[in-house]
Amino acid sequence: MSVLGLGRMGSALATALVGEGYEVTVWNRSEDKPTPANTTRVKTPEEAFKSDVVVTCLSTYDAQQPLLTNEIKTLVNLTSGTPEQARATARWAKDNGVEYVDGVIMAVPQQIGTPQARILFSGNENHHVLDAFGEPFHVGEDAGLAALYDLALLGIMWATFGGYLQAVALMGTEGIAPEQFTPMAADWLNELGAMLPEMGAETRSKSYETDVSALDINVSGLRMLTDANREQGLDTTIPQALHDLFERAQRSGHGAHSIASVIEEIRK
Numbered sequence: 001m002s003v004l005g006l007g008r009m010g011s012a013l014a015t016a017l018v019g020e021g022y023e024v025t026v027w028n029r030s031e032d033k034p035t036p037a038n039t040t041r042v043k044t045p046e047e048a049f050k051s052d053v054v055v056t057c058l059s060t061y062d063a064q065q066p067l068l069t070n071e072i073k074t075l076v077n078l079t080s081g082t083p084e085q086a087r088a089t090a091r092w093a094k095d096n097g098v099e100y101v102d103g104v105i106m107a108v109p110q111q112i113g114t115p116q117a118r119i120l121f122s123g124n125e126n127h128h129v130l131d132a133f134g135e136p137f138h139v140g141e142d143a144g145l146a147a148l149y150d151l152a153l154l155g156i157m158w159a160t161f162g163g164y165l166q167a168v169a170l171m172g173t174e175g176i177a178p179e180q181f182t183p184m185a186a187d188w189l190n191e192l193g194a195m196l197p198e199m200g201a202e203t204r205s206k207s208y209e210t211d212v213s214a215l216d217i218n219v220s221g222l223r224m225l226t227d228a229n230r231e232q233g234l235d236t237t238i239p240q241a242l243h244d245l246f247e248r249a250q251r252s253g254h255g256a257h258s259i260a261s262v263i264e265e266i267r268k
């Protein structure tokens with residue numbers, strides 16, 4: 001078993017493989033990264049390709065692609081990228097007789113090797129090496145699907161974290177500390193999470209009638225939020241962008257509809 005890349009994640013992957021009893025060869029571009037305990041460090045990727053399975057975990061596909069050769073027998077690609085990058089790598093693998101598994105890691109390095117580390121993978125369904133890293137979950141035959149799930153879930157994370165940081169900054173303008181506000185924010189997120197199945201169903205049926213909260217009222221709310229952030233001396237990029245998107249959906253005729261109708265503007 002080989003691991004290419006000894007960054008934060010690659011090192012954790014190599015350590016987890018050692019923990020499962022595999023003999024592990026590791027390679028990293030720079031020599032300054034420490035060698036994980038009980039692994040064998042090699043100086044070139046080609047030496048690492050002698051293993052039956054090569055796990056890659058580099059920062060980007062651009063960093064990874066120049067290293068790949070048809071000497072690899074099985075490539076387990078855990079470098080993050082776009083669906084199209086994953087599909088292109090799958091095509092390259094097929095053309096070069098390399099068995100290919102495309103995975104994404106929905107966890108931080110500290111969780112690797114525990115059941116909390118969810119590994120989504122697509123393409124070849126039978127790759128047990130992933131068991132060493134956490135809880136593998138096969139999302140489909142198309143090699144691009146794992147990357148699609150990854151970016152969709154990360155998109156929710158980045159939007160949520162951005163909204164939270166904006167809120168902390170806003171509360172901070174009046175001296176309210178994060179530790180005072182955060183428990184309320186966390187409860188609020190749980191409540192919002194419970195609303196997603198219904199919202200998802202509305203996007204599918206495209207029936208946006210609501211007796212809960214119309215888009216009109218949410219556009220006014222976003223205007224107030226943008227104004228409040230400006231008045232308190234803060235950056236307004238996030239609330240302004242949401243306001244503008246929701247307002248476009250309103251102008252397209254969804255003012256009396258539910259928030260779910262904004263998806264029609266996103267899909268345009």
Ligand SMILES: NC(=O)c1ccc[n+]([C@@H]2O[C@H](COP(=O)([O-])OP(=O)(O)OC[C@H]3O[C@@H](n4cnc5c(N)ncnc54)[C@H](OP(=O)(O)O)[C@@H]3O)[C@@H](O)[C@H]2O)c1
Nearest residue numbers: 005006007008009010029030058059063079080105107108
């Ligand atoms: N960290 C996380 O929480 C996390 C979570 C999920 C997924 N991931 C994914 O895991 C992958 C690695 O992330 P990381 O956190 O381990 O990053 P990192 O700590 O910054 O490590 C990056 C690795 O990529 C290598 N690299 C960068 N450019 C290179 C090049 N041109 N040629 C060869 N090697 C190159 C680095 O080698 P040098 O040491 O020579 O610079 C290093 O081994 C990313 O795709 C990331 O999205 C990370």
